[in-house]
Amino acid sequence: MLTRLVLTDFRNHADLTLSPGAGFVVLTGANGAGKTNILEAVSLLAPGRGFRRVALSDMARQGGAGGFGVAATLEDGGDAAVDIATGAVATAPERRVVRVNGAAATGNVLAEWLSIVWLTPAMDRLFVEPAGGRRRFLDRLTLALSPGHGLHATRYEAAMRARNRLLADDGPPDDAWLTALEARMAEHGAALDAARRDAVALLVDRLAGEDDGVFPRADLTLEGGSGDAATLVDILRQGRSRDAAAGRTLAGPHRADLSVVHRAKGQPAALASTGEQKALLLGIVLAHAELVAARTGRAPILLLDEVAAHLDPGRRAALFDRLAGHGQVWMTGTEATLFDQIGRDATRIVVGG
Structure with missing residues (x-):
């Protein structure tokens, strides 16, 4: 699971640090606050171009220096922790940089450390x-x-x-x-x-x-x-x-x-x-x-963007019950009440609040 996520000049986030726990990670906030942008950043910690599949230069914050960074600490419940970072620099905005524990790596190496699946x-x-x-x-x-x-x-x-x-x-x-x-x-x-x-x-x-x-x-x-x-x-x-x-x-x-x-x-x-x-x-x-x-x-880490808003209360409850205890699940929504059925076993973060 991710225990620390740091975004630098990524989309609308100039400098953001999150410390998610195990299980559910619930991101709520108004439309445009940057909830989906956080999920996109997490999706970049796997091989590929993230779930939006856009150019790297599109991910850099407008008004920023021209590059961006996404860094994370991964832990598996044991003593070992792995630091992963990816992003692009202003001088080469379309060249993806990947580092694992500070050493240069290729994007495909990320699959050895974690699996990420998403629904948007x-x-x-x-x-x-x-x-x-x-x-x-x-x-x-x-x-x-x-x-x-x-x-x-x-x-x-x-x-x-x-x-x-x-x-x-x-x-x-x-x-x-x-x-x-x-x-x-x-x-x-x-x-x-x-x-x-x-x-x-x-x-x-x-x-x-x-x-x-x-x-x-x-x-x-x-x-x-x-x-x-x-x-x-x-x-x-x-x-x-x-x-x-x-x-x-x-x-x-x-x-x-x-x-x-x-x-x-x-x-x-x-x-x-x-x-x-x-x-x-x-x-x-x-x-x-x-x-x-x-x-x-x-x-695998699951990224479920706005999934609860499209389910009736019965299906929401069934979804939360099915997901409980099955790894780290990141979910977004505009209303905190959509996630009341999860209970207290969640990291709840208000984005833009």
Whole structure:
């Protein structure tokens, strides 16, 4: 869990220090106070670009020096503590800096120290929007179970970009270099596909063992993908002309999609009501958090932005009961009364108060 969080020139926070405890961390305050910005800062302590997925320069405080910093102390209940910091400096506003215990590190290393999963209002339409959002959602779940997943994704995408550039060049491409890039894509793409399929299978098993309750159970299937490395190499080689004409790679794990079905109704999640979609999404996240805790002994940090405001009192109570005792859960809301059912087992912080 995080025991200390320090923001410097991040979004609207010039200098903010928080000391959250275990369990629930409830952030309340008026709209625009910066509650979601705090959750975004926490999301940057994992590989990737945070839950808003914006340029680093957009995160720097307006009127500040041009860079920003997010620092945290992690503790696991034992004697060891880990200090993690990330941010950007004014002279290189789009270059992310990461440090672990003061030593320079890469963003993918962060997955070795903690797992973070989030739900934001922007994800309410996850099941009806393009596949990219669902793929990123699945990758976040997979990363918590397989910390090396982020590195495979980074290397696959780098090789794919290089292959696309090579295919776009005038004249015949260098066959040896093209073959080498496709071999690299196949190696990391097969690892991506295998880790995703393992995560989906584990989640399906976990969800199958649950009772039907206020959060409906989902059936999950990974569609598309690439199979093993040899299969992907053949797909890429045979698709060179097509990909050159399209200006992009048209097959591979970057085209996969997560299919979600409301189990009790046998209905695709995209056709469910808005409330049912939200409940399905929550059910997946809750099952995943319990799965990660059971398999790794380390519950993921959950970031739930404005989630309580969209639930009726019965579902709110069920959500809080399900989350209790399952690691650190950060939640935001404009009204403190939304969290009355949590009781005293929470760190309550008024933002902007």
